[in-house]
Amino acid sequence: MGKALRRKLRAQPTVAEIRFWRLIFPLRTGGWHFRKQVQLGAYYVDFACLHAGLVVEIDGDTHSIGRVERNDETRDRYLRERGFAVLRFTNEDVLNHPDGVHEALVAALERRPSSRRGSPPPQPSPQGGGCSAGEFDEIVPQIRCDTLPLAGRVGEGGR
Structure with missing residues (x-):
């Protein structure tokens, strides 16, 4: 596959993949990074x-056909030999039995070795940027550093 x-x-x-992605949202925001x-x-x-x-594989109806089942077995064996656990759910499982x-x-x-992220991903600031200096109406502006030589010659500030 290219x-x-x-x-x-x-x-x-697929609809089942969209539902699964939504279903695992609490796990993803709790530190488990899924791709x-x-x-x-x-x-x-x-x-x-x-x-x-x-x-995790979400299987459609075609995965119950003999040749496809054998391909899935070969693929699962390949992944297990490289240390991965493989879970397979049918579209029906995801759509009709999400709790299960x-x-x-x-x-x-919980059974896998834990190399889980240490903390959930950062959340956006409730103030929408800037720095709070006490009261919400007292916003401290960001420091501008337009004299740094980010581009161009040193000392000209990239201008």
Whole structure:
């Protein structure tokens, strides 16, 4: 799968993949970093939490066909040999049983070695920028450093 197909898969997710992404929002904001359409070796996986070594596949109806099942087994074995745990959910699981999917995912994360992020990602400032100096109406302006030589010759400040 090339970059163009990976971009297409990210840009046009299935309904089940959109629901799964929303379902794992509390985990993502709680420090577990998940990525979509990740390349691991020769394969692309639907979702991966690299910190936990966990891969999640959301399977459509075609995954119950014999040849596709064998390909999935080969792929899962490849990923397990490289230290990843693989969870597979059907579209139906994600769409109709989200609580069970969430519980299974949390249980799998708890069993994995913890190299979880130390803290949740930073949140935007409630004041919308600037620096507060006590009261909300007292905003201290940002210091301007337009004399630094970021471009051009030293001493000219890039002008």
